[in-house]
Amino acid sequence: MESVEKQQHVSSAKESRLSEKKKDMLSGYLYVAPFFIIFGIIGLYPAVFSIVLAFQEWNGLGEMDFVGLRNFTVVLQDPLFWKSLYNTVIIGLMGTAPQLIVGLILAYFLNMAAVRFTNFFRVTIFMPYITSMVAVALVFGVFFSSNETALANYVIGWFGIDPVSWKTSEWGAKFAISLMVFWRWVGYNTIIYLAGLQSIPKHLYEAATIDGANKVQQFMHITIPLLKPFILLTVFMATVGALQLFAEPTVFLGSSAFTRDEAMTVVMYLYRDAFSLGSFGTASATAILLLIIIVGAAALNTWLTSGAGRRKKGA
Amino acid sequence: MSEHVKKRFKRGNIPVYIALGFASALSIFPFYWMFVMATQPSAAYNSIPPTLLPGGMLIENFQKVLNTIPFFQAMWNTILLCSVVTIIVLLISSLSGFAFAKFSFPGKNFLFICILLTMVIPPQLGLIPQYYLISQLGWLDTLFGAGVLFLLNPLGIFLMRQYISESVPDELIEAAKLDGCSNFRIYRSIVLPIIKPAFATLGIIVFTLVWGEFLWQFTVLRDPSSYTLQVALASLNNSFNVDFGMLLSGVFWATVPLVVIFLIFNKWFISSITEGSIK
Numbered sequence: 001m002e003s004v005e006k007q008q009h010v011s012s013a014k015e016s017r018l019s020e021k022k023k024d025m026l027s028g029y030l031y032v033a034p035f036f037i038i039f040g041i042i043g044l045y046p047a048v049f050s051i052v053l054a055f056q057e058w059n060g061l062g063e064m065d066f067v068g069l070r071n072f073t074v075v076l077q078d079p080l081f082w083k084s085l086y087n088t089v090i091i092g093l094m095g096t097a098p099q100l101i102v103g104l105i106l107a108y109f110l111n112m113a114a115v116r117f118t119n120f121f122r123v124t125i126f127m128p129y130i131t132s133m134v135a136v137a138l139v140f141g142v143f144f145s146s147n148e149t150a151l152a153n154y155v156i157g158w159f160g161i162d163p164v165s166w167k168t169s170e171w172g173a174k175f176a177i178s179l180m181v182f183w184r185w186v187g188y189n190t191i192i193y194l195a196g197l198q199s200i201p202k203h204l205y206e207a208a209t210i211d212g213a214n215k216v217q218q219f220m221h222i223t224i225p226l227l228k229p230f231i232l233l234t235v236f237m238a239t240v241g242a243l244q245l246f247a248e249p250t251v252f253l254g255s256s257a258f259t260r261d262e263a264m265t266v267v268m269y270l271y272r273d274a275f276s277l278g279s280f281g282t283a284s285a286t287a288i289l290l291l292i293i294i295v296g297a298a299a300l301n302t303w304l305t306s307g308a309g310r311r312k313k314g315a
Numbered sequence: 316m317s318e319h320v321k322k323r324f325k326r327g328n329i330p331v332y333i334a335l336g337f338a339s340a341l342s343i344f345p346f347y348w349m350f351v352m353a354t355q356p357s358a359a360y361n362s363i364p365p366t367l368l369p370g371g372m373l374i375e376n377f378q379k380v381l382n383t384i385p386f387f388q389a390m391w392n393t394i395l396l397c398s399v400v401t402i403i404v405l406l407i408s409s410l411s412g413f414a415f416a417k418f419s420f421p422g423k424n425f426l427f428i429c430i431l432l433t434m435v436i437p438p439q440l441g442l443i444p445q446y447y448l449i450s451q452l453g454w455l456d457t458l459f460g461a462g463v464l465f466l467l468n469p470l471g472i473f474l475m476r477q478y479i480s481e482s483v484p485d486e487l488i489e490a491a492k493l494d495g496c497s498n499f500r501i502y503r504s505i506v507l508p509i510i511k512p513a514f515a516t517l518g519i520i521v522f523t524l525v526w527g528e529f530l531w532q533f534t535v536l537r538d539p540s541s542y543t544l545q546v547a548l549a550s551l552n553n554s555f556n557v558d559f560g561m562l563l564s565g566v567f568w569a570t571v572p573l574v575v576i577f578l579i580f581n582k583w584f585i586s587s588i589t590e591g592s593i594k
Binding site for chain 1: 328331332334335336338339341342343345346348349352360361362363364365407410411413414415418419420421423426429430433436437438439440441442443444445446447448463464466467469472492498499523526527529530533534544545548549551552553554557559562563565566569570573574577578581584585588589
């Protein structure tokens with residue numbers, strides 16, 4: 001496809017002697033073309049197709065049947081959809097909120113002028129991020145196995161808690177999955193916050209110290225406001241990522257992933273509709289509902305975060 | 316790090332060291348434990364107190380992995396997939412980035428905004444039509460099918476445009492033009508050598524992204540001979556009576572290469588995160 005375009009350009013180039021400017025223009029279009037060609041085929045076309053599909057009944061093989069809004073009403077009346085949305089939100093909150101707070105604290109410690117060995121701490125704390133989601137889910141799957149002798153049960157035994165059947169209990173499964181999300185992403189957020197902290201000019205703190213502000217006041221009135229762009233970025237990414245959760249619960253639960261509902265997420269619900277039940281129409285409707293939820297939640301969370309920063313600044 | 320003042324150990328910071336040490340230990344423990352379990356029989360898992368020292372079944376457990384999944388085939392598939400996708404993405408991104416940074420053509424800003432907007436589309440929106448498209452092309456169970464989705468990388472174009480406009484001087488390009496260099500020649504002989512560090516950053520981002528992605532590979536690759544590492548590892552957990560020693564042996568050997576690469580190039584990995592997200 002590219003070479004055809006190139007030929008066209010070359011032949012048109014011969015017709016009229018091109019000025020330097022025109023040549024640049026053609027190169028420009030030619031160089032940005034691959035992205036748009038690929039985007040058209042595997043990005044835009046599927047997105048449009050998805051929207052069309054949401055209003056059809058289709059099993060992927062036969063004729064499509066236009067059914068209006070029925071796919072949406074089917075999904076919205078399905079208790080399992082609401083359960084999966086509930087699971088996604090709960091796991092999202094438990095997995096991401098602590099991650100951002102702990103990340104911020106660790107970054108603050110790593111940025112303290114008097115602390116040594118920061119490179120060692122930075123590398124080890126970041127290391128979980130390089131493991132794949134599948135590997136994390138499998139390791140945590142053994143750690144939180146449903147056996148009474150699971151290592152996780154041994155650990156909670158220290159605190160006098162009875163063994164939990166992690167993979168088949170409502171809160172056990174959610175806790176284990178939240179914890180693996182937390183473990184994998186804390187270091188990532190720490191690194192981003194650390195870069196943010198290092199971008200804050202030191203003289204601001206010196207001036208505040210001279211004015212008599214203590215460490216907590218400095219943190220609330222200098223660090224947090226100046227870190228806001230970084231916090232917004234991580235909140236945005238964590239929100240979007242949490243609502244798309246798929247690999248961790250699917251791999252963690254293994255063979256029972258699509259038959260139990262304790263940890264089924266919205267993307268798993270969508271996947272099950274399409275690839276286990278062959279209902280492409282309702283799966284597409286779910287995809288569109290999820291898109292709306294993601295846009296709404298991302299907007300809400302970024303708005304809340306920036307609002308919180310503003311209030312603190314004003315106080 | 317750039318400060319020349321030697322940091323001194325202060326007693327008041329002991330709680331900070333304890334917190335950081337605790338965080339480091341918790342970050343590393345699963346890696347260590349994965350190794351321990353990969354050297355133990357499955358029964359070791361049931362012992363109380365838990366086994367925390369390595370045993371002698373390192374080879375046997377891995378042998379069981381090899382009997383269960385095509386491990387080396389999957390490893391090869393993953394490396395091939397990641398490498399080819401990374402090279403193509405680097406080419407596409409640097410060419411587009413070059414065009415957006417140094418050429419002027421009508422609609423340039425509009426096209427660039429379009430690219431940024433494509434970042435917002437969540438990948439699952441198109442999952443079903445993408446699957447259908449790939450199946451119609453006959454690319455199910457092939458690395459073509461698994462890789463094609465990753466060729467779309469708006470972030471890459473964004474990073475490259477940024478880097479090229481900052482680090483390739485306009486005068487150099489003008490001079491090359493006066494010498495009669497074609498635009499592609501300028502790209503190859505002037506731009507490419509300058510943007511090598513950006514290639515490292517973007518290369519790490521793309522390579523690790525494709526290495527760890529699961530949903531799409533799991534959807535498209537159903538035949539064991541086409542499995543990538545992630546899909547193969549996930550399939551280890553699909554029976555009701557899993558041999559934990561074998562399972563974690565598979566995870567361990569699939570994780571070791573990445574950990575080694577990370578420990579050698581950790582500075583680049585970490586800067587790829589900050590550059591990739593903050594620019």
